[in-house]
Amino acid sequence: MSVDGLKTIECRLPDGRTLAYTVAGEAAGPTVVANHGIPGSRLFARLLDGPASNAGVRLLVPDRPGYGRSDAPPGDRGLMDWRGDYEALLAHESVEAATVLGFSGGGPFALAAATSDRTARIALVSATIPGGGDVLTTLARVPFVLRAFFRLGAWRARWSGPEAVANQLTDRDLSPETVETVAADYHEALQQGAHAPVRELRSAATTQPFDLPDTALRVWHGTADENAPLDPVRNLVTEVGGECTSVDADHLGTLLECRPDAIAWLSQES
Template sequence: MVVSEPESISLPDGRTLAFATYGDPDGAPLVFHHGTPGSSHLGALLSAPARTRGVRVIAPSRPGYGRSDPDPDGSFETWAEDCRALVDALGLESVAVAGFSGGGPYALAAAAHHADRVSDVGVVGAPVPAHDGGPFAPLVRFPRLLGVAFRFGAVVARLRGDRFVVDQLTDRTVDDETARIVGRDFRAGLSAGPSGAVRESRALATDRSPPLPDGDVTVWHGVDDENAPIGPVRTAYEDHPVVTLCEINDDHLGTLCSVRDDVIGLAE
């Protein structure tokens, strides 16, 4: 695995945005959005195919995750501005964007608001507005309780290890390196507290979603995905000619592992 030292930029409002780089440091750029909760560490899952195919994966930790400062008023739109600031700071003219799970809508927002800077976009296992909100849906109206739930989940993950985290995302058997990456991603995402996860969980549980980009969008979704069931995804995209829905015979994390090469291909 080729990974940069953790890096960060200062955003226009003074917040810090942390990110990591994987794959080919001189390759075609792909901005990869982690899930909810999560961190820049999840980008390591794309490291091997990115290195092989000459792609530079830039994986930011969104506000409130890992080393990125929280943004209490953050939204899909404000993230689009943060993402553009990152692209500008790195001196990139154009990037592809991708998002996994709860990061999918944030990738779509970046592409929709800054079409002039985004060459291609894809999402994997991403929820849509009709989604039931996931395991913490009953708590989204109670931010403090939701925060307690995430803190408890972080403690359990530390005690029970990487495989416990993986088991929440897939029924498949994954290799030790994948389990290590996924476990580290979850722990890092909640290391500074649950503010990012609480804010995003509440946003993802509403009926509001970011607009779709004008250009083509590729959606990879597992037919066995229990974290974000495919039924609402089919309904949400059936009348959108710009969307190509690729149904994968896998579950939530399993789908991401299955389509890593395709995600990397967005940048080529």
């Protein structure tokens, strides 16, 4: 099947679950696996398809478990379990190694994927990190409040239109196409309800710090980002010897400005 010309594939995981993902960019290029936000979906690929094609990379954007078309996982699912799904995705694509990108709440899952010996580089854009202390991970300790938060957001988005979704992520003026893309990603994410974002935020909030391998790390983060705190990300960069680029932009604005640089960096050989 395809969504706006982007190919969607479903693969069967070892435990029988289905993992859906979108393929974009250059078919013959090196592989980048992008981790969408919370909530988010494989439709996040629409924001990255152009830069991926320009950089000559093949982009894979999976619906993480419980989002979009991917099956929900067992109830005891944790953050680090994502590494197994990520490795199964690479095996399904016959890919030996990949680089990973994490946007927003996808940051912790990109870091989990980076613990695999099949990950060569990791880029974080406007990302949260495990235990980073943002508002939503704090709310995740009270699950019914967080579920109500996402239900209210979905209701407001349906009645107020796509702009209501985009305005939660940026103050800048966006093209109608970008607004529609951001809204479509949000609505697709919540096709199965709010269980997936609540589960992921709780997992990210409660996961103990874990050691990262000697994997090249680069971060792009906005100084005006009110959705993801900058200090925890800076601390991580200092700890692992990565590189942090500060951008005078807000949450989504940073992604829109820096996506070509992040994808191009990920396309390079380590």
